[in-house]
Amino acid sequence: xxxxxxxxxxxxxxxxxxxxxxxxxxxxxxxxxxxxxxxxxxxxxxxxxxxxxxxxxxxxxxxxxxxxxxxxxxxxxxxxxxxxxxxxxxxxxxxxxxxxxxxxxxxxxxxxxxxxxxxxxxxxxxxxxxxxxxxxxxxxxxxxxxxxxxxxxxxxxxxxxxxxxxxxxxxxxxxxxxxxxxxxxxxxxxxxxxxxxxxxxxxxxxxxxxxxxxxxxxxxxxxxxxxxxxxxxxxxxxxxxxxxxxxxxxxxxxxxxxxxxxxxxxxxxxxxxxxxxxxxxxxxxxxxxxxxxxxxxxxxxxxxxxxxxxxxxxxxxxxxxxxxxxxxxxxxxxxxxxxxxxxxxxxxxxxxxxxxxxxxxxxxxxxxxxxxxxxxxxxxxxxxxxxxxxxxxxxxxxxxxxxxxxxxxxxxxxxxxxxxxxxxxxxxxxxxxxxxxxxxxxxxxxxxxxxxxxxxxxxxxxxxxxxxxxxxxxxxxxxxxxxxxxxxxxxxxxxxxxxxxxxxxxxxxxxxxxxxxxxxxxxxxxxxxxxxxxxxxxxxxxxxxxxxxxxxxxxxxxxxxxxxxxxxxxxxxxxxxxxxxxxxxxxxxxxxxxxxxxxxxxxxxxxxxxxxxxxxxxxxxxxxxxxxxxxxxxxxxxxxxxxxxxxxxxxxxxxxxxxx
Amino acid sequence: xxxxxxxxxxxxxxxxxxxxxxxxxxxxxxxxxxxxxxxxxxxxxxxxxxxxxxxxxxxxxxxxxxxxxxxxxxxxxxxxxxxxxxxxxxxxxxxxxxxxxxxxxxxxxxxxxxxxxxxxxxxx
Numbered sequence: 119x120x121x122x123x124x125x126x127x128x129x130x131x132x133x134x135x136x137x138x139x140x141x142x143x144x145x146x147x148x149x150x151x152x153x154x155x156x157x158x159x160x161x162x163x164x165x166x167x168x169x170x171x172x173x174x175x176x177x178x179x180x181x182x183x184x185x186x187x188x189x190x191x192x193x194x195x196x197x198x199x200x201x202x203x204x205x206x207x208x209x210x211x212x213x214x215x216x217x218x219x220x221x222x223x224x225x226x227x228x229x230x231x232x233x234x235x236x237x238x239x240x241x242x243x244x245x246x247x248x249x250x251x252x253x254x255x256x257x258x259x260x261x262x263x264x265x266x267x268x269x270x271x272x273x274x275x276x277x278x279x280x281x282x283x284x285x286x287x288x289x290x291x292x293x294x295x296x297x298x299x300x301x302x303x304x305x306x307x308x309x310x311x312x313x314x315x316x317x318x319x320x321x322x323x324x325x326x327x328x329x330x331x332x333x334x335x336x337x338x339x340x341x342x343x344x345x346x347x348x349x350x351x352x353x354x355x356x357x358x359x360x361x362x363x364x365x366x367x368x369x370x371x372x373x374x375x376x377x378x379x380x381x382x383x384x385x386x387x388x389x390x391x392x393x394x395x396x397x398x399x400x401x402x403x404x405x406x407x408x409x410x411x412x413x414x415x416x417x418x419x420x421x422x423x424x425x426x427x428x429x430x431x432x433x434x435x436x437x438x439x440x441x442x443x444x445x446x447x448x449x450x451x452x453x454x455x456x457x458x459x460x461x462x463x464x465x466x467x468x469x470x471x472x473x474x475x476x477x478x479x480x481x482x483x484x485x486x487x488x489x490x491x492x493x494x495x496x497x498x499x500x501x502x503x504x505x506x507x508x509x510x511x512x513x514x515x516x517x518x519x520x521x522x523x524x525x526x527x528x529x530x531x532x533x534x535x536x537x538x539x540x541x542x543x544x545x546x547x548x549x550x551x552x553x554x555x556x557x558x559x560x561x562x563x564x565x566x567x568x569x570x571x572x573x574x575x576x577x578x579x580x581x582x583x584x585x586x587x588x589x590x591x592x593x594x595x596x597x598x599x600x601x602x603x604x605x606x607x608x609x610x611x612x613x614x615x616x617x618x619x620x621x622x623x624x625x626x627x628x629x630x631x632x633x634x635x636x637x638x639x640x641x642x643x644x645x646x647x648x649x650x651x652x653x654x655x656x657x658x659x660x661x662x663x664x665x666x667x668x669x670x671x672x673x674x675x676x677x678x679x680x681x682x683x684x685x686x687x688x689x690x691x692x693x694x695x696x697x698x699x700x701x702x703x704x705x706x707x708x709x710x711x712x713x714x715x716x717x718x719x720x721x722x723x724x725x726x727x728x729x730x731x732x733x734x735x736x737x738x739x740x741x742x743x744x745x746x747x748x749x750x751x752x753x754x755x756x757x758x759x760x761x762x763x764x765x766x767x768x769x770x771x772x773x774x775x776x777x778x
Numbered sequence: 779x780x781x782x783x784x785x786x787x788x789x790x791x792x793x794x795x796x797x798x799x800x801x802x803x804x805x806x807x808x809x810x811x812x813x814x815x816x817x818x819x820x821x822x823x824x825x826x827x828x829x830x831x832x833x834x835x836x837x838x839x840x841x842x843x844x845x846x847x848x849x850x851x852x853x854x855x856x857x858x859x860x861x862x863x864x865x866x867x868x869x870x871x872x873x874x875x876x877x878x879x880x881x882x883x884x885x886x887x888x889x890x891x892x893x894x895x896x897x898x899x900x901x902x
Contacts (some may be wrong), residue, residue, distance in 0.1 A: 329844055525862055529832065534857030536883035539792030544797040554801045588885075595883060602861045 148178075153230075153251040156237060161199040164246060173228070173253065174221040189328045190222060201234055202247045209244055211235040216254070226287060229258035281376040287369050289313045289330055301376070303348070322347075333359045333372050343379065347532070353380040374547055403730040406498035409486070412441045412457060414450045417493060426506055439496075445470060446496060449481060453494045456485040467505055472760045478505040483710050490564070509718065510746070522602030531598050539591035546584045549575050600736040601723075614655035615663075617701050621649075624667035640675055643686045650693040655703050658749055666741040667705070670765050671735065674707035677763070699771045700751075706764040712757040720755060745769070780841060781805040782894060783827035785815045785841065786857075787834060791882065795807055798887045812836035813846075819848055828890070831858040839866055850874075853855040853897035855890065863876060876900040 153170035156164055166181040174181070174189065186195035197217075205212050212234045220227040232251040239245040272295075275282050281298035282607040283291055299306050325344060332340045339360045346355045359374040384505065400407055401421040409418030415438055426453035427434070429442050440447035452463040463483040469476050482497040489601050490645060548557055561568050564594050575581060587740055629640045671688065678686035691704040719725045721742040745753040751769040782804045786792035792808055797807045806820050809815035812833050820840070831838035842854050853874045856865060859882035869875045876897050885888055 131871070266853045350824055528861040529859045532861075533788050533791060536859060537788060537794060539883040539885060540794035540887070541790060543885070544794050544801065547798070547801055555803065592885065595885075627819060657855075 136141050145642070151252070152767070154249070155181075156246055156248040157186070158246040159244070161195065161202060162174070163189070170251065173219070173222065185549050189429040194220070201232075205234045205236050205247050206244055209236050216258075218550070220424075228253055228255040230254060241751060271295075278375075282373070283376075284371055284373045285313075285330060286367070286371055287334060287365070289327055292371060293373075296375070301348075301378075328357060329349045329357070330372055333361045334370050337361065353378055354383040356380065372613060404499075406496075408439070408443065408496045409493060410439050410453060410496060411491070411493040412454070414453060416442060446481075446498070449483065452481075453496070454482050455496050456483045457487075457492050460485050467501060468638075477502045504614075514769060522708075524598065528598050528602055531594065535591055535594055538589060542591070546581065546588075548583075549580060556622045560729050597736065612657045612659050614657050615660050617653055617656055617663075617692055617703055618649045620660060620663050621647075621667060621703070624664045624671060625690075627664065628668055628671040640671075643675060643678065643688055646687060648689060653692060653701055656769055656771055658769065659744075662744045666744050666767070668706045669737045669741045674705065674709060674763070677709035678707055683709055695768070699770075701769045701771060703767040703769070704764055705767075706762060708762040711759040711761050712755065712763050713759055717755060717757055721753070779786070779803065780807045780826070780895075780898060781807060781822065781824040783815060783818065783822070783852075784808040785812065785827060785831040786833075786839070787811060788830075791830075799891070810837065812841035815841060816844060816848075818894060819845060819852075823849065824852060824853065826853045826894045828855050828857055830858055831856060831863055839869060841867055842872075846872065846874065851901055853894075853901040855894055855897060857884060857890070859883075867891070870900065871892065891898040 127630055129472070147165070148168045151169055153167065155163055155166040155170045156334060162185045163181045163183065166178045168178055171178045171181055176189075179471065179476045180283070181189055186198055189195070190198070201212060201215060209539045215232040215234065217230055217232060218227045218228050230251045232249055232256045234249045236244045237248050242384075256323050275293070275295040276297070278295065281301045282293075282295045283298050284293035286292050290311050290313050294306055294309050294615050299309060302309060304317065305620065309317075314326045317323075318326070329340050329342050332338065337360075339358060341358050343354060343356045346353050356379045357374055358377075361370050361372045363369075364371045382660060400418065403420060403422060406423045406426055407418065407420040408416060408423050409416055415436060416434050419429075419434040419442075421431075423434070423443070427443055431599050433444045439450060456463045462485065465481045467478045468481060469478050470478075478501050480499045480501050482499075484495045484497070486495060492702045547554060557568055561571060625645060637768050673723045674688060675686070687708050687710075689704075690707040691702075691706070693702050694700075695702050716727060723736055723739040742753050745751045745767055747768050751767060753768075755763060756766065757763040784792055784795045784799070784806060785808070786795065787810050789810075792810070795839055796806050807824055809818050809819075813835055815827070816836075829838045829842060833841070836844070838856065838858070842856075845852055846856075851874070854858055854872075855876045855878070857880040858871075861881075863879075864896050865875070865879055870877065874897065876893055877895050880890055880893075
């Protein structure tokens with residue numbers, strides 16, 4: 119076989135092979151879903167496979183050899199050619215061109231992904247463009263739906279004012295809404311894929327992660343309030359976290375939403391502070407203040423109420439008033455009256471007994487109405503001290519008016535009294551056996567003698583009668599003198615004395631006084647002395663103070679005697695109250711005591727418990743006057759029936775108490 | 779016999795003084811008012827006077843002042859029923875005015891008499 123024969127034979131074989139390949143290629147070209155076509159340099163279709171032609175509703179032959187413009191509208195044809203020219207001019211493939219394609223005569227566009235590669239001739243020059251295309255309309259449609267739902271999701275989460283985020287298992291941000299980005303003061307791109315540690319101090323991020331883990335590991339919902347500090351400002355945020363399984367990655371993700379509760383927290387704090395402040399105000403009141411509802415159940419109970427009753431606020435609140443404050447049980451009527459009339463109800467100086475003492479209180483009930491909730495506040499003030507002072511002042515006023523009256527009257531009384539007493543005195547002289555020459559002369563004149571006259575007088579009790587006149591006159595003079603003690607003016611000058619000495623002297627004087635006048639013996643009274651030895655010398659009118667002490671001893675002794683006390687005892691106390699620079703004296707007896715009605719009036723002028731004619735009713739009021747007005751001191755009496763009486767005297771060292 | 783002047787506007791009181799001093803063997807002259815007493819001093823020379831203070835017209839204090847000018851020898855003992863009365867300073871300084879002031883009613887005539895005698899000797 120010659121070279122040419124062998125060549126021919128080769129050519130034939132090669133030809134056959136080529137034919138075969140061409141047939142395969144044709145089959146391949148027309149089979150399948152991939153659209154294929156190629157065009158020359160001038161936008162003319164050279165070959166179009168069936169899939170490509172079918173898209174436009176044509177057969178390949180209807181397109182092959184025809185320029186684009188004949189098949190498609192001019193605009194579309196030019197767009198196609200523009201891509202082709204890019205490939206032709208650059209010689210490089212253009213891949214994945216996604217384009218919308220509307221087949222001629224149809225309304226509905228489809229989406230194609232097109233790849234265009236240059237074709238070359240045998241010499242390597244670019245001869246046209248080969249294009250592959252796949253219909254991606256379905257994919258495009260899905261993508262569009264996805265994009266729409268993503269956009270919807272974005273709109274939704276951005277439309278929510280609260281910050282919202284999604285984290286993956288590694289705590290990295292997957293989704294953040296606009297508010298979240300704002301709160302973090304970062305752009306979304308800076309946040310995505312990062313974790314808390316890149317934005318917060320470690321300790322804060324630790325807490326965030328711990329709560330992340332709580333929900334990532336379970337289906338629980340975690341709500342946590344935490345402090346969140348940014349730019350030096352601390353806000354309180356409430357974060358709600360829950361987890362879900364991400365359908366795409368299959369990972370556990372968590373979704374969190376944050377609410378800034380700073381304002382609410384601040385309002386709570388403010389409310390709490392206000393409540394504490396008000397409670398403090400109410401507690402700082404010296405009054406008892408009790409809030410009650412319409413039924414009388416306690417709502418509010420201040421410290422003073424707790425102090426007085428010994429019942430703590432926590433135990434009292436909710437209880438009926440009468441069970442925690444029995445003394446106020448009768449006031450429930452007033453509570454209802456206050457509520458129904460919307461006016462306060464007050465009661466002044468109501469007295470009550472406690473431990474044998476009488477106390478006074480003012481009760482005020484204020485109605486309260488708050489959004490239909492009716493109730494009242496009961497205020498109780500202890501006014502015992504004030505009532506006491508008022509009593510004293512009334513006493514003092516009475517005495518002063520007696521004093522004023524006495525000063526005016528004394529002269530008018532003293533003159534006739536002088537006429538009476540002095541005349542009785544002369545009368546006595548003239549009737550007695552005294553050496554009065556005129557008596558003798560007169561007796562002689564009428565033919566008798568003084569001895570006879572005297573005997574007659576004696577027998578007829580004339581001297582006793584004259585003595586009665588004199589004694590009565592002395593008593594009247596004494597009353598006038600005592601009344602004059604109430605006048606403010608005092609001529610006596612004060613000097614310094616030890617009160618213990620004055621008490622001792624008064625005891626001695628009392629002893630002699632009683633020895634003479636009474637049938638019982640003052641010396642049988644036991645005297646207990648509880649004297650302080652550090653008493654300063656007290657500037658005072660010694661005689662007047664002794665008058666006071668004598669008076670107290672006399673009254674006490676009489677009271678103990680009348681009550682037939684088996685072992686009558688006086689206990690004398692003295693001590694120095696350094697704080698008030700005051701000497702305090704107490705004289706105690708173990709007599710029958712003084713009942714409350716008498717105690718109240720005991721210092722009143724002319725008030726006496728003794729039978730008419732026995733006492734002047736001035737002793738204690740004069741004493742009181744001497745202590746309070748002349749010495750600027752205080753005099754009080756305490757007593758419990760059957761347990762004796764205790765007179766307390768307080769005398770200031772720095773003032774003699776005399777008023778102009 | 780010593781002469782004593784009793785000056786008191788109240789008859790009963792004045793008379794009780796008069797009676798007492800007469801019984802005690804004094805020569806007694808009496809006056810109801812200061813004016814009367816001053817007239818009396820024109821003719822009488824008592825050694826001592828018991829003087830009431832509250833009087834109609836010239837009061838006791840002024841009477842003493844006036845009488846002091848007229849009769850250097852006269853001594854005075856004041857006796858008043860007024861609780862608010864105090865002997866004026868100028869009279870306290872007079873040697874012939876007793877520093878012992880008697881309040882009415884006088885319950886102890888003897889004491890008054892002793893004071894009158896004492897004053898009388900002092901001024902003589």
